[in-house]
Amino acid sequence: MKICVLVKEVPDAAVEKRIDPATGRMDRSGERALNPYDTHAIEAAMQIRESGVADVEEIVAVTMGPETAVRTLHRAVSLGADRSVHLTDPALAGSDVAATGYALATVLQRESPDLVLLGQQSDDGACYTIGAVVAEHLRMPSLTQVIEMDIAQGPDGLVLTCERQAEYGYDTVEVDLPAVISVGDAINEPRYPSLKAIMGAKKKPLETLDVAAAGLDPARVGEAGSQVVCGEFKAPPSKQGGEIIEDEDTDATVERIVAWFEERKLIA
């Protein structure tokens, strides 16, 4: 089987995120990193390979993003992907969730994966939704926010048993492959790449595609191809900043907390 893992370059968690007031888009300069949730998706792919239940011939990392996203693909390969595909084109900038999902799905169609994995949310921008958009274009079943996944050979092929927390508690859902599954961070503990894997990552095959090479309809991507126009940014209703105590002397800190509680009659 072939597993494709969708990955995304995001601002490093330590860097403050901001909107560029000139363009109304996310300011994507500054330190970049592989979206932490996506590392769990790569690990999930590795665990399927290592389970021996299915013969995983290939794990392919796929991203859409600027040139700098190459480093994110190197990272994904160092964590276990065999090769990677980079969809990059200035014409893609400003794509909304629907346009991004269409573009990624079109790249995935070329790969015809048996399973598409991705992190359930990204540190920046859209949340929880890209998996469902991609699945719709691929006409595959989809589940998001999965925290437990088992693969088994069923009578008609491979079957995934997935667990996730929904509105009324934990749901267990079985799904035949192919499928698109987004995972939460409770699903596994991603391994650290070995030095050898880090050094070797740049030598693994990396395919770069632009809009034309990927066979995308230019009218369906970028700002023009997006169905939502975002802007008119404004500040939220401001909340009075709270009091902050840096704990240096714990006895004194505790005394201040108790006094704060008493002022508000919180100790019954």
Next chain:
Amino acid sequence: MNVLVYALHRDGAINKNSLGAVSEAARVAAELGGEAHAVLVGGDELTDELLASLGAFGAAKAWRVRGPEGLAQPVVDAMGVLMSEHGYEYAVFGGGLLGFEIGAGLAARIGAGVTMEVTRIAVDDGRLIAERPILGDSSISTSRYKGKGIVIGRLNAFDAREDPSAAPAAVEDLEVQFSDFSTRPRMVRRGEQRGEEINIEDADVLVAGGRGLGDKDGFGALEELAGVLGGAVAATRAVVDAGWYPYSAQIGQTGKTVAPKLYLAAGISGAIQHKVGMQGSENIVAINKDSNAPIFEFADLGIVGDLNKIVPKLTEAIRARKAS
């Protein structure tokens, strides 16, 4: 212009966030010169009475579709047909998990625009607009749709407004041919409650623990602190998913919504998914060793430090104060 709204249900009751979505959809539909129509997908529990009851929340009509419950893609099939063939321009979803999946799938199906985590919808110049907090709630952006639009609400953002004297919703059945891929997922078990039942919704004081506790045993100290404060212990989704604490004590996105007099968050970073379940608390206190944790942006009292040192001493100090 009529607005379509999805109503999630289980065991003959409509989800509270869906009721809020129905009320909001009715409000904007009236401004657009139309009506709000709900859609429910499920089995025999979809009685005429249940569907008609949505009238009290503002729905003029409720579509009944017989199909599998708790899975997104059959609902995408149903709403796709309604949006394409029955003249709806907008669809609204309340906060939760399925709204994200259905709303996003539906946007792809019909080529609509979609906005997530919406906290407010309004009508401007005859078109629906949606406001969404972004960048850790530090800014609010407004979405305008070029064509058809889908709104996925943030948890608890839309209030349910009930008018018992309103006319019942007209019930109409719709037969839907489900896509082959929509019916491939099979619900094996729905709504499993993991761990014991804990009542956190009636507590005046909640001491909540997150991943910063380090491990399951970290909850022991929180239980002691909650004990002296006369409160209960709550948890984040991350630690519930990890099996550290029962699901019934979980705050946020797919858990409980609480508003106690005191909410003390220990080792909780304060992600949006958690914040939406507790931001109505009267007094929010946070203990976290990371001074950059988002929770400090909405805590009334923030303590930057090691909870393992602070919590036991705080318990002792409160116990001593009560004894004196």
